[in-house]
Amino acid sequence: MLAVALPCLTAQQSGTCAPCHPKEAKGHAQTLMARTxxxxxxxxxxxxxxxxxxxxxxxxxxxxxxxxxxxxxxxxxxxxxxxxxxxxxxxxxxxxxxxxxxxxxxxxxxxxxxxxxxxxxxxxxxxxxxxxxxxxxxxxxxPALSVTECFQCHAAAGPAAATAPAKGSLAWTKTLVPGVQCENCHKGAWKHAAARTAGDMKSARLAKLKDASTEEISDVCGVCHRTWSHIQLNGPRGVANVRFQPYRIVMSKCYDAMDRRIGCTACHDPHNRPEGVAVNSDPACLGCHTARAGGGPVGKVCKVGTNRCASCHMPKYELPGSHFRFTDHFIRIARPNETYPD
Ligand code: HEC
Ligand code: HEC
Ligand code: HEC
Ligand code: HEC
Ligand code: HEC
Ligand code: HEC
Ligand code: HEC
The missing domain is CATH 2.40.128 (Lipocalin)
Structure with a gap:
């Protein structure tokens, strides 16, 4: 049995973590992912x-x-x-x-x-x-499989997942915690919360994602945003793959699987994303593309621009029918009239 009392299953998981991790809990509840x-x-x-x-x-x-x-x-x-x-x-x-x-x-x-x-x-x-x-x-x-797939990317299993009704049924969807929750990225979070709340400091330890490599973080996000290997094997090819960032970013010369400065969290804070505020990737770019200042490998310096790097080097593409312009995470010198590089 779990020691954590849940007032209501449709509440966000962050309520359970808030007493001990207030910063992450507060920011996360506001993200689009948490409310999807x-x-x-x-x-x-x-x-x-x-x-x-x-x-x-x-x-x-x-x-x-x-x-x-x-x-x-x-x-x-x-x-x-x-x-x-x-x-x-x-x-x-x-x-x-x-x-x-x-x-x-x-x-x-x-x-x-x-x-x-x-x-x-x-x-x-x-x-x-x-x-x-x-x-x-x-x-x-x-079909049940399709329901299961949609909801596994847009919701999290609740703390009593083991006793939930058959996957893919309407009753099953109602046992989920809606939105991308802590559990989706921090596997085992429910058990961890229950153990810590009961004063058990030994079991249910969670992996420290701050120490994960860039490749490992890509795989955490890639469960839903798709991994490099998933797209490499199954496609799609062409502009339809622009929405799969873990795949696109690997094509960049900037990418290094072990270098945290090009990991997803160098530009995106999964616990805090003020709505309507554009991502500012300049600090991340300048973390590498700067005149040699000691510490870490450095990249070439741009002769054309000094800020808003992504506006030229991460072009946007509209997917037909999506009414949305996705940002290409293949960072490059994008030439006018180039065909979509794939
Ligand atoms: C009663 C307090 C408590 C609650 C509730 C709690 N945690 Fe923790 N958490 C801790 C403590 C203490 C640590 C320090 C390392 C350890 O003991 O595992 C920790 C560690 C972590 C870590 C690993 C980071 C590190 O520094 O090792 C993550 C991630 C985490 N908690 C996420 C969560 C999430 C998500 C929830 C809610 C589902 C949650 N915690 C609920 C107390 C708590
Ligand atoms: C493999 C994980 C995955 C599956 C399966 C999945 N989605 Fe998504 N969905 C995402 C991700 C990641 C995004 C955000 C990025 C994007 O649009 O590609 C998203 C975005 C969306 C959006 C746009 C959200 C917005 O606010 O802009 C809608 C609508 C949506 N999904 C509906 C569905 C429906 C309906 C299904 C099932 C038929 C489904 N999704 C299956 C991962 C998934
Ligand atoms: C979309 C994925 C995602 C979600 C959802 C998420 N986290 Fe995290 N979390 C991460 C990543 C990635 C890191 C490492 C951050 C970094 O690279 O600096 C992290 C780091 C942390 C840490 C610092 C310890 C560590 O593991 O490095 C804590 C504590 C934490 N998260 C708690 C939470 C809590 C509580 C929630 C829910 C309210 C939550 N997270 C939701 C992805 C997520
Ligand atoms: C459980 C599935 C899942 C995981 C894991 C996941 N995402 Fe998402 N992500 C989504 C969905 C669904 C959306 C669409 C949200 C909406 O409705 O607008 C989304 C949207 C986003 C957005 C655009 C919306 C915004 O808030 O700016 C960013 C950026 C993002 N995700 C980054 C990440 C990063 C970085 C990670 C890994 C640390 C990650 N995601 C892990 C499912 C996921
Ligand atoms: C982890 C370090 C790192 C980060 C972060 C990084 N880059 Fe790079 N980038 C490199 C390296 C290494 C190369 C290879 C050439 C070189 O030495 O500059 C490169 C190459 C490039 C190129 C030349 C590509 C070509 O086709 O010749 C451009 C343009 C570029 N980066 C822009 C950016 C922008 C814009 C950002 C931020 C959105 C960024 N980079 C973030 C390391 C990085
Ligand atoms: C060097 C910075 C940088 C890195 C690293 C990065 N992103 Fe982004 N990302 C951006 C920028 C810039 C945008 C455009 C957002 C805007 O216009 O506000 C964006 C947008 C997004 C969006 C919203 C959809 C869209 O196309 O606008 C998602 C989802 C996303 N990124 C996921 C990821 C994931 C997953 C990773 C890791 C594989 C990642 N990003 C790595 C800079 C970055
Ligand atoms: C107004 C558009 C624009 C902006 C803004 C911009 N760049 Fe560039 N950048 C270019 C163009 C165009 C080139 C190719 C120049 C050429 O053909 O030699 C380039 C080249 C580069 C190169 C390759 C340099 C080389 O010697 O091969 C790097 C690295 C780079 N940019 C990084 C950045 C970074 C980092 C930022 C933000 C601080 C940035 N750029 C802002 C347009 C821009």
């Missing part, structure tokens, strides 16, 4: 719009809040299909997709919200063009 999954009825985007609407061919979509639920409806003019939003996935920096419940089954919504257009459009990865019939217009029925 919201229960239907409490989803912030449908909550802040009276109604979301879209017309796709002859199909009309509506997402609206009624009776404490977020509801999703598609009509072809004569008949309509309606479902309840079980979960809203994605905080919407790029977009938000809905996991719908209808007659005991789960569906991925055919349309998603996109921040760039402040409205609905076809879900990324859905079949191109206008849906053939009402059922197709509604969304894609999600």
């Amino acid at each position: 999954l919201e229960p239907g009825g409490q989803a912030s985007i449908p909550g802040s719009h009276a109604e979301l609407r879209l017309k796709l061919g002859s199909f009309s979509y509506r997402i609206y809040r009624a009776g404490g639920q977020d509801r999703y409806q598609v009509s072809d003019g004569t008949s309509s299909m309606e479902g309840v939003v079980a979960w809203a996935m994605g905080q919407g920096a790029a977009g938000q997709t809905y996991v719908l419940e209808r007659e005991g089954k789960l569906y991925e919504s055919r349309v998603s919200f996109y921040n760039d257009i402040k409205g609905l459009d076809a879900t990324l990865g859905s079949p191109a063009g206008v849906p053939k019939n009402l059922a197709e217009a509604f969304g894609r029925e999600m």
